[in-house]
Amino acid sequence: MIVYTTKGGKYFPVAESFAKDSSTPRGIYINLTNQCNNDCVFCLRDKKILNAENTLWLEREPSVDEIKSELDKLNWQLVSEIVFCGFGEPTMRLAELKKLLRYVKENHPEISTRLNTNGLGSLQHGRDIAPEFENILDVASISLNSATAERYLKITRSKFGLQAYAAMFDFAERMKNFVPQVVMTIVDKVTPPDEIIACKKICDEHGLKLRVRPYEDN
Numbered sequence: 485m486i487v488y489t490t491k492g493g494k495y496f497p498v499a500e501s502f503a504k505d506s507s508t509p510r511g512i513y514i515n516l517t518n519q520c521n522n523d524c525v526f527c528l529r530d531k532k533i534l535n536a537e538n539t540l541w542l543e544r545e546p547s548v549d550e551i552k553s554e555l556d557k558l559n560w561q562l563v564s565e566i567v568f569c570g571f572g573e574p575t576m577r578l579a580e581l582k583k584l585l586r587y588v589k590e591n592h593p594e595i596s597t598r599l600n601t602n603g604l605g606s607l608q609h610g611r612d613i614a615p616e617f618e619n620i621l622d623v624a625s626i627s628l629n630s631a632t633a634e635r636y637l638k639i640t641r642s643k644f645g646l647q648a649y650a651a652m653f654d655f656a657e658r659m660k661n662f663v664p665q666v667v668m669t670i671v672d673k674v675t676p677p678d679e680i681i682a683c684k685k686i687c688d689e690h691g692l693k694l695r696v697r698p699y700e701d702n
Contacts, residue, residue: 485539486546487554488513495540498558509562511598514551514584515540515570516577522602522648523641524629526671540571548583555588565596565623575605578613585620598623603652607644614658624659626652628668628694629675631682656692669695 488495489510498512518541520527555566566588568574574581585597603626605613617624630636633649642648659666668687670680680696687694 486515486542486551488515488540498554507562509564511565511567512555512558512563513567513569515542515546515572516551516568516574516580516584517545517570517572518542519576520571520573520602521576521604521608521643522573523643524627525639525641542571545577548580548587551584552587555584560592560595563592563595565598567598567600569600573602573604573608574599575601575608575613578605578609578616582616582620585617589620596622598625600625600627602627602640602642603655604642604644604648606655606658607648607651612658614655614662617659618662621663623665623667624656624663625667625669625695626656626659628652628670628683628687630670631679631686635679653690657690660691665693667693667695669697672696672698 485495485497487498489498489512490496491510495513568581568584581599585599588595588597597620599617599621601624627640628636629639630649633646636642636649636652637646640648644651656666656668668683670683672680675683675696684694
C-alpha cells in the first residue's frame with residue numbers, strides 16, 4: 485500500500501477505512517520506499533511471511549505525481565495528519581519527500597505533517613538536511629532504539645556502523661532549529677525497562693522528548 489490508515493496495528497487502504505467510518509479524523513500514512521540504511525531486528529521486513537493484503541512492501545516505488553493523485557482523492561475534513569513512514573526509510577527518497585511535504589502544506593496548511601525516520605538522513609546524503617524541512621514539516625519522530633551506540637548498532641544493524649548513533653542525535657538536535665516538534669521513540673516490547681529509563685535520561689540531557697511506542701507485529 486502507498487497511502488493508508490492504521491487501526492489496531494493493521495493497515496487499511498484509505499477508501500476502505502473512510503467507508504467504514506466517515507466521521508472520525510485519522511492519520512494518513514504515505515509509504516515512499518522499501519529502501520533502508522538500517523536492518524532492525526524487530527522490523528516487519530524480517531518476517532518470513534507477510535499478510536499479502538496487509539503488507540506495506542512496494543512492488544515499485546511510487547512517483548510524486550502518483551502520490552499527489554492519491555492525496556487529491558482524500559476527504560480532507562477527515563484527515564488529522566499526514567505521516568511519511570512505511571516499510572523503508574523516507575529520507576532515502578529525500579527529493580520526493582520534500583516535494584510531497586511542500587505539496588501538502590501549500591494545499592492544506594492546516595494539516596500537520598510528520599516524518600517517521602531513523603535520523604540518518606544527513607549521514608546518508610553527506611550533508612546537513614535539517615534546514616530543508618523548515619516550514620514544510622511539523623513533527624519529526626526519530627527512532628532512538630537504545631541508550632548506547634553499541635546496543636543501537638546491535639538492534640539496528642546500521643550500514644554506517646557505530647557512527648550512526650551520534651549522527652542520529654546530531655540530526656535530532658539540528659532538527660529542533662527547523663521543525664516545531666522533535667520526538668525520539670523506542671519500541672516497548674523490544675526495549676527492557678532499565679533501557680527505557682536510560683533512554684529517558686539521555687533524551688533529557690539532549691533536551692528531547694521521548695515516546696515509548698507499541699510494537700506492531702502485523
